[in-house]
Amino acid sequence: MKILILSSHAKSIFFYRKNMINEMQKKGHQIVVAAPEKIDDVKEEFKKINIRYKEIKFLNKTGTNPFKDLMALFYLVKLIKEIKPDKIFTYQAKTNIYGTLAARIALIKDIYVFMGGLGSVIRNENPSLIQKILKLQYKISFKAAKKIFVQNNDDLNLLINDNLLNKNKVTMVNGSGVNLDHYEKKKIKNNKTFLLIARIIKDKGIMEYIKAAEIVKEIYPDTEVQLVGYFDSNPTAIKKETIYKFEKENIIDYLGPTDDVRPFLEDAFAFVLPSYHEGTPKSVLEAMAVGRPIITTDAPGCRETVIDGENGFLVPVKDYKILAEKMIWMLEHTREAKMMGEKSYQMCKEKFDVRKVNSKILKTMEL
Incomplete structure (x- = not known):
């Protein structure tokens, strides 16, 4: 079969979907990836893993221009008719919405939507025009989909309560999973290094x-x-000057972006992610695979990764004082923190192994 994967960011394919694609290829399926990046910028990288790449013109993953989005929709319809896929798999907001709509217009029936975290626009308790439009777009695109993959119960309940989707279309998955061969369990080397890996956004x-x-x-x-x-163009992006200021004051060590997080995880004592909301945070799963204790928030997606007091701690969203308390506790209870790291690894192996996650995705897609 020919499978078209639509993404709003080409490089994310290598971080989130590479293992899934490998499993599809093993079964003899042909993979085509389409994303907004220009073909000359990424073609060689995709060629190395035997994937055909197509550019989605006019699509901007953070853009709010409705005319450009409409142009992207029409371009996607044309692209899908040209590729003639048997099945389409979409992920990330823009391609989940416009990719699904374009697929339906192009008369593709087997459309599979993988939801990440719902994001601050959908979760904002003060309704805005943008939120209403986004919810309507999701509702229409979900109707066109054959199945929707959802990563946590908080997101599922919100989508159902807002009458955005049919529960019968939903398949629950434990995030994107983590490759336990690539992220190996490592002994903790020191007792004083905390690490956060994330886009630099609020x-x-x-x-x-x-x-x-x-x-x-x-x-x-x-x-x-x-x-x-890395610094981001997201509306909640933090300016470089702000981060450099705190680094100059010796409060944090900003180590820049990276394509390989393993050396940083291996050098860390504990991993911290104080996120406001996630789908299932892949950075936490990678830290768990390496055997690190976790401090994260009692927030959608994040709470799926920690049993409070077992493999780490859940702290209230935006409560930096309690976050500091838990960091100090780990510094003062290094033996117990290391035991939490062991439990992180066991939990990751049982629940988040990428082979288990991908097996469920491929079975749902009837591949």
Whole structure:
């Protein structure tokens, strides 16, 4: 079969969908990927893994221009008719909406939507015009889909309560999974390095992490509080000057972006993600696979990864004081924290192994 995968960001294919694609290829299926990046920028990378790449013109993953979105929709219809796929798999907001609509217009019946986290626009308790439009778009696109993959019960309940989808179309999955051969369990080398890997945006809890670091360093000044990630064009993006300011004040160590997080995870004592909401945070799954204790928020998606007090701690969203308390607790209870890291690994192996996740996706897609 020919399977078309639609994404709003080409490079994310390598982080989130590579293992799934490998399983599809093993079964003899032909894979075509389409995303907004220009073909010359990514063609060679996809060629290495035997994937045909197509550019989605006019699509901007964070753009709000309705005319450009409409042009992207028409272009997607044309692209899908040209490729003639048997099945379409979409993920990320823009391609979930416009890719699904274009697929239906192009008379494709087997459309599968993989939902990430619902994001701050949908979750905002103060309804806006943008939120109403986005919900309507999701409702229409979900009707066109054969199946919708959802990563956590919080997102599922919100979608059902807002009457956006039919529960019978839903397949629950444990995130995108993590490759336990690629992310190997490693012994903790030190007792003083905290790590956060994320896009540099407010919704990831970056500012709460920095405020917690200030408190921790007042008591334990030798503590290393590391931040890894790239600056983003998201509406909640944090300016470079802000991060560099706190780095200059020796509150955090900003280590820049990376294509391979493993060396940073292996050097860390504990992993922190104070996010406001997620689908299922892949960065946490990778830290669990390496055997690190986790401090994350009691928020949608994040709470799926931690049993509070077992493999780490769940803290209230935006509460940097309690976040600091839990970081200090780990510094003062290193033996117990390392035992939490062991439990992280066991939980990851049982629940988030990418082979189990992909097996469920492929079975749902009848591949």
